[in-house]
Amino acid sequence: MIQTRVKENFYQDSVKLMRIASSIRNMEGVEEASVSMATPTNLELLERIGILTPEAQVASPDDILIVVRAASEEQCHAALEAAETAICGGGERVALEEDGDTFQAPKSLERALDYMPEANIALISVPGKYAFSLADQALDLGVNPMIFSDNVSVEEERTLKKKAVEKGLIVMGPDCGTCILDGACLGFGNQVRRGPIGIVGAAGTGIQELACLIHQSGGGISHAIGTGGRDLSRDIGGISMLQGLECLARDESTQVILLLSKPADPAVADHILERARQVAKPVIVCFLGGKRRPDEGNLQFADTMDLAADLALRHTGLTITAPESAKTDSIVEGKHIRALYTGGSLAYEALYLFREAGVAPLFSNIHMDGAAELADPMRPHDHTVLDLGDDVFTVGRAHPMINPELRNDMIAAQAAEADTAVLLLDFVLGYGCHPDPVGAALPALEKAFALRPDGRLRILAHVCGADSDPQDLCAQEEKLLRAGVQTFRSNADMVRAAIRMLHG
């Protein structure tokens, strides 16, 4: 039976609600459950999974909707009660003032500044349509906004960034997943060694990959400033990357600067390079998938992240740790590579490398010349690279770096297809990420190998992490090796190994 409970005018963040849904789905007798804001998108999802009840249909977008299908009425009721308790309890943290009084969490940025007058960052991860207003207020109050939210319009982004320049502040975002500032990880980020390499990146997991490659090679970073994925478009003009470049140029702890992005608008790229030439420090430019250029003056160019990390490390007397030579089998003709990524920048780099190596036919849900668009992202075929963080996969679901369920299902589904020869997987560690991404995937990996008694399925993996991250990088890699998965120290190495397998 199905029961519904509606909490009117009650807001809780999407990740918290998804976690509550996940935990009540594990309760006895519960067959299906959803806990979400009653937005049109979420109602569609309920309809798709067969639990859109009449009460749910009339709920409004600012209501929390709890819907449970269970074997009995008692089990439904128990799940609804558990969900409601989780929603209402423990939401607000109270702390004691020095004189012993409790206080309520502040409800406005102004009030928050009363408690923390020296706040310099506002980390904004509300639904996109509200992000502009909060970021605008933050700028008015002299606080730098880091906007994790996406679905902020181009016009809003431009308005915020122009205002930031006038006020001597920086907008990190929108759609900015990672910053590592003075050692603090904001959003997703890795616990890496401090050192002299600074990063400005329009690519979240790209920043993480660079920071981890540098750390694992003995190097360290000063700061990693995220600009948001659209910063180097013609409409935005690289405003935040230019500010980040200037910040690191002035920063005494930074001796070499890494700029990372997907291919930029040509005029924007030229403008950024012109400013980079004026910096009295080496600048390594990695515009993933962009045209290779010869080095000039203080500028060096790399088209992959491992090469970029190596160039930066060499300026500090180090080099990237050399990959172990991996023994790989050849792929039988007519069989295919399926790369299932949680990190968008890692997926992009993979697609670029496959394209450059002439891997064909090549499909993806990422737009890139030389790769065809998948008609249905849920149905990969031929050689496919999937970015599972794309909007089409994250409706009603947390990002795959937080919630691995969708990818686990896809691992099994792809393994079951006789023409899948190789699966490529990334596992991203650090703050904000899943506490045990490999552990969460192990049942799916075991099932994948079991589905292929012919023994011709290979699974390759790259764990993007630092040995000082909360998740224990070594233990994560060990689990993969014990499960029969081959691991690689960089994303590019993993992709190159797959290419060698294909080309014999």
Add this chain to the structure above:
Amino acid sequence: MDITHKIQVINVGLEFFRDELERQEIPVVHLDWHPPAQGNSAVLQLLKQLRGTKKEAQP
């Protein structure tokens, strides 16, 4: 723009970002934020206009 020293964060939105900053012992205050105008677009639009008027009126 000092984002290179003494990071202190106001967190608005996902609570677990606040939790992760606390794990790192980074000073953070979490806003008890709710959608303004209870998500009502028409009222939201009016509030935006009022806010614009208020800013213009300031010297």
